[in-house]
Amino acid sequence: MTILTAETTNSAGTRHSLLPLWVGLVVYAVLMSVGDRLLNDPDTLWQITLGQWIIDHRAVPHSDVYSFTMAGQPWISTQWLAQVLLAVSYTVGGWAGPVVVAAGSLGLTLALFARALGRRLRDSTTLVFVIAAVILMAPHMVARPHVMAMPVMVAWVAGLMNAADRRAAPSLWLLPLIALWANLHGGFVLGIALVAPIGLDAALGAPARRWSLLLRWAGFGVLALIVSFANPYGWEAILASRRILDLGAALATIGEWAPTDFSRFGPLELVLLAGLGLALWRGVTLPPMRILMLLGLLHMALSANRNLEVLALLAPLIVAAPLARQIGGVETADGAPAQPAFSVVATALSLAIAGTLAFATLHSFAPPxxxxxxxxxxxxxxxxxxxxxxxxxxxxxxxxxxxxxxxxxxxxxxxxxxxxxxxxxxxxxxxxxxxxxxxxxxxxxxxxxxxxxxxxxxxxxxxxxxxxxxxxxxxxxxxxxxxxxxxxxxxxxx
Known part of the structure; x- marks a missing residue:
């Protein structure tokens, strides 16, 4: 029988452990050790150059200023803030700068991911999802704007799902996240689009307050759309995302936009088979709206390789609460481990900074x-x-x-x-x-x-x-x- 709600007794409290901290530090350390691979994308070069152009001109581009074939044609960069960050990091640290920014963003992403899952699931289960996410994300772990938007994406969707699990409206404190996302990467459109199905899931699980909850989620969605206009291009940023999706046959010529190839055994097939095996073994069921969201993310991943990280990071957040109910999750907040002490976090970050400076002086990063x-x-x-x-x-x-x-x-x-x-x-x-x-x-x-x-x-x-x-x-x-x-x-x- 399909579960119509995703309520769980764990939603009453917050659970913290050292796992997110360790996940973030280990991912950061590993990526720094193979930092040259983070520069293995030709787009990083023009992203940095454009970021420096924005700094020099104190303006964002509205037309092409680089090619001779499209010179002067209308063009905007919805990734302008991330490009500025890449340019600043390159100016300060050479190629080590973008490597640190990318590795730090990815480490923070997976730390937030582990923390969000850890509110519902045991550390062992959370770690399995983290490993699966790393496997799917690995091909697209490069020093480009999308990795700087990943922590924002995880925090945004985790906030929405937490509200849905509690059968409440999202906090207005989430809105600054969508504004930041809209200046880092065009993927913010997905974040706005997810408000509707997540809100509907919340309303379906609260029959007594269904219509009032729907209205509150609808109002939040409208506010999120308005707040997303807080970027140099306003509503044009949404249209720019649509133009990318309208490229049709051109996308198939670019590796990251090509559809998944199942002629060879790959990461996505491995993760899908493992997930299917778990569902068949444990009889996992999901609420209707969460099934639709999961299928939508899977469709995106099958349509374009670059969406693998979206599936890897968002699908577990969507299934965490009902999964915890069925296979067992964390205990309630009473007696849960305390939040890591500030001294522990400060010490870990200090070691990471010292290690980064030491490694950067010994290793010279460079694109291939x-x-x-x-x-x-x-x-x-x-x-x-x-x-x-x-x-x-x-x-x-x-x-x-x-x-x-x-x-x-x-x-x-x-x-x-x-x-x-x-x-x-x-x-x-x-x-x-x-x-x-x-x-x-x-x-x-x-x-x-x-x-x-x-x-x-x-x-x-x-x-x-x-x-x-x-x-x-x-x-x-x-x-x-x-x-x-x-x-x-x-x-x-x-």
Whole structure:
């Protein structure tokens, strides 16, 4: 029989343990030890550059100021505050700065996650959810704005779910969180959207106060929407999020937006099978609205890899109370462990800061060479070319180097058709598309990965001269009198 409410005797009190503190510290320490991997995303480069632009101009962008293909076109950055934080951290600490910011944000996220779950579930159960979350989040743990918004997302949804479990309206003190989220990342739209189903779940569980509770949740939702306008773009920030979702086929060309691939065993399949096994073994049931929310988050995760962290962090918060009722949760607040002493927290943070300073002095952080073709771009600057057709992943480094790119990670700026055509051209689908783009945009030079099909083809095309090549990037320049540099290989067997 489906449980229609998620009430639990544990909601009366608050339980604290050292587990959240240890989770946050361990996650932070591990991520710092592999900090270079947090820089393994080309978008980090242009995010930092844009953050410095915002600081220098004391304004946020309203049009493209970097590419030559979309120069002057309307474009806004709903991540402006996170970009400023990245730029400041880079100015203060070099590449160690963004690593510390990202590792700290992720550590805080999982500490808040463990604390929220620990109000309902035993530490052992909470730890299982933390491990599952880390597995799902790992591919997207990079120094980008979304990781700075994660702690806010967890705190916001945990606050909403706590109110729903108590069959009460959310506290107005949650509203500053949505304002902060709206300035850190466009994902705040999801936070507002979740108010409706969570509020309905709360109302369904309180038949005697159903309509009054619905009105209070509706009022809170309206206030949350209004408060989210407290950003430099106002209501335009919501429209920007919609434009990303409308990119259609372009999203499939970007790894983080591609749908989940079940042809190989991966993290999501592992977690789903484990969850399904638990549900079948223990007979876990959920209230109707929580089932719908869980299915919605699962749909998002299946539709795009970048939503795996949303499923990992929010699904456990939604199921925690009914799960505790069925498999056993923490005892009531009477006799529960006291909140960790301030001295314990202060000591732990002091050790983390000291460890960070010591490690940062011994280790030099840097983005991977595959994303930063420094030698090739240095050569490109000596050529005096203005219009460069570049690989998608090189766009961020070109912006950071002061070179106008053909394309970069701001997919919503370029639009579906442009992104799809650039991707097809680099992959020679068909080869004619490459030459059409080179001609249509009067391209002077190309900066592509050495292993790209387009790079190999240009080696055999008259009118294009290879002037630089290494194991990462190759440069061809348009030169009408140039003959191809290598003969095509012929397979006699064919």
């Amino acid at each position: 060479r595959e994303q930063t073709p420094a030698e090739a771009v240095a050569k490109l600057k000596t050529l005096g070319v203005q219009r460069v057709f570049n690989d998608y992943d090189f766009g961020g480094y070109l912006i950071a180097s002061g070179v106008s790119p053909f394309i970069d990670g701001r997919t919503e700026l370029y639009g579906e058709r442009f992104v799809v055509e650039q991707n097809a051209a680099v992959r020679l689908r068909p080869p004619e598309k490459l030459f059409r783009l080179l001609d249509d945009y009067n391209i002077d030079a190309t900066l592509l990965r050495t292993e790209d099909g387009a790079t190999r083809l240009l080696d055999h095309v008259d009118g294009w001269e290879k002037v630089y090549s290494d194991d990462v990037a190759t440069i061809h320049v348009r030169k009408p009198g140039a003959a191809h540099t290598a003969e095509p290989k012929v397979d006699p067997a064919r």
